[in-house]
Amino acid sequence: MANQNICNAKRTLIVFIKSPVPGDVKTRLIPFLTSTEAAELYKCFVVDTLRTLLQITAPLRLLVAYQLQSKAADLGWLGMKNPPEFFKQEGRSLGEKLIHAFGVAFGRGSQQVVIIGSDSPTVPKAYIEQAFGALSGADVVLGPALDGGYYLIGLSRPCLKLFEDVCWSTDHVFERTARNAESQGYTLRVLPSHYDIDTIEDVAMLRHDLAKDAQAAPTTRKYLDQLTRSNPALGTLKTATG
Numbered sequence: 282m283a284n285q286n287i288c289n290a291k292r293t294l295i296v297f298i299k300s301p302v303p304g305d306v307k308t309r310l311i312p313f314l315t316s317t318e319a320a321e322l323y324k325c326f327v328v329d330t331l332r333t334l335l336q337i338t339a340p341l342r343l344l345v346a347y348q349l350q351s352k353a354a355d356l357g358w359l360g361m362k363n364p365p366e367f368f369k370q371e372g373r374s375l376g377e378k379l380i381h382a383f384g385v386a387f388g389r390g391s392q393q394v395v396i397i398g399s400d401s402p403t404v405p406k407a408y409i410e411q412a413f414g415a416l417s418g419a420d421v422v423l424g425p426a427l428d429g430g431y432y433l434i435g436l437s438r439p440c441l442k443l444f445e446d447v448c449w450s451t452d453h454v455f456e457r458t459a460r461n462a463e464s465q466g467y468t469l470r471v472l473p474s475h476y477d478i479d480t481i482e483d484v485a486m487l488r489h490d491l492a493k494d495a496q497a498a499p500t501t502r503k504y505l506d507q508l509t510r511s512n513p514a515l516g517t518l519k520t521a522t523g
Contacts, residue, residue, distance in 0.1 A: 292341040292413055293386040294334060295396045297370070297378070298327055300353035313481045314508070322504060326478065328359060329402035329498040336406055339413065342391065346370045346382045376444035379434065387439055395422070395435035400477040402498040403490050404432060408472050415470035421462045423455060424472040430454040432475050440467050485518035 299306050301324045303316035310319040334343060345356065345367035356364040368385055372378040379396060386394040393416040395409060408424060415422040416437040424433030429452030436443075442465050447457045462469040478487055484505075491502050509515040 290340045290342045291390070291392040292339065293344060293389070293391040293394045294337070294341050294409065295344045295346050295382050295386060295394065296330060296334060296365075296399055297346045297348070297382070297396065298356075298367075298399045299323070299348040300350040301327070301358060302350050302352050305350070307479075309479050310481055310484065313514075314512075318508060322501070322508070323399075324358065325498075325501040325504045326402040327399045328500045330397070330399045330404070331359070331361075331365065332500070333402075333404065333406050334397075334409070337409060339410065341413075342386075342389070344368065344386065346378070346385075346396070375449045376447055379444065380441065383436055383439060393417075393435065393437050395433060397424075397433045398477065400479065401426075401432045401475055402478070402501045403487065403494070404475050408433065408475065411472055415472070418468070419470040420467040422470045422472060423459060423462075425455045425474045427474055427476040428452060428479065429456070430477065431458070432477055433472060434458075440465065443467065481518060484515070488515075488518065 301320045303320040306323045307319035310322070314322065343365050345365045347356070347367040348370045356367060370378045371381040382396055383394055393413055395412045395416070397404065397409065412422045412424065412433055412435045416435050420437055420440055421443065422433070422435040423431045426432045431454065440462070443458060443461050445461055447454055447461070459469060459471070476483060476486060478484060487501070488505060491497055491505070505515070
C-alpha cells in the first residue's frame with residue numbers, strides 16, 4: 282500500500298475523479314452502452330486505478346481531486362474501508378483545474394507533484410514511478426495519450442505558463458503543452474505513450490490489453506465480461522487500428 286499517510290512526504294500523487302453519475306461520465310460510450318452501464322464501467326476504472334496507485338511503495342501522499350455532485354458528494358461509492366483524502370476540483374477548464382490541484386499540493390510542501398486521470402485503468406505502475414524519478418532532474422514530465430492529450434502530468438515546481446493557449450479536448454493538447462514547456466525554458470521529460478478510455482474503440486483496445494495481462498484491472502475486467510455476456514456485440518468490437 283502506498284504511504285499516503287506520511288505527513289512529511291515530499292512527493293504527492295493526485296488522481297482526478299468525477300462523480301459516477303449516469304449521463305455525466307463516459308458519455309461517448311453511449312448509446313453502445315446505457316448511461317448506467319457507462320457510469321458503472323467508469324467506477325471500475327476508478328477502483329482499478331486506485332488499486333494500482335496503492336501498490337506504489339515509495340513514500341508519497343495520495344490525494345483525489347474530486348469533481349463531486351450532490352448525488353455522490355463523497356467517496357463512499359468506492360466501497361473502500363479507508364478512502365483517500367480528497368479535495369474539490371476548482372476551475373472551469375481542465376487547465377484551471379490542474380493549476381488549482383498543483384497549487385494545493387505545492388501549498389502543502391510537496392516538491393514533486395504528479396497528476397493522473399481515472400480513464401486509464403491499465404496504466405503501468407512503473408510509468409508513475411518513472412514520472413517521479415524524472416522530476417528529480419526536470420521541471421515537467423508528460424505521459425502522452427494516444428488521442429493527443431496526456432494521461433499524466435507532473436511538476437517539480439509551479440510552472441504557471443504551461444497551460445497558456447492550450448485548446449482542451451483536442452488532439453493538440455500534448456503538443457501545445459510540450460511547446461509551452463520549451464518556450465518557457467522548463468525542462469521536459471516524456472514518458473511512454475498510453476491511452477485513455479473515451480470511445481467504444483478504446484474499450485476494444487482495453488479488452489485486447491486485458492486479454493494479454495491476466496493481472497491487469499481486475500474490477501474492470503469482471504464488469505466487461507458481465508457486459509459482454511448481456512451484449513455479445515462487445516466481444517466483436519474492433520480497435521481504431523483494426
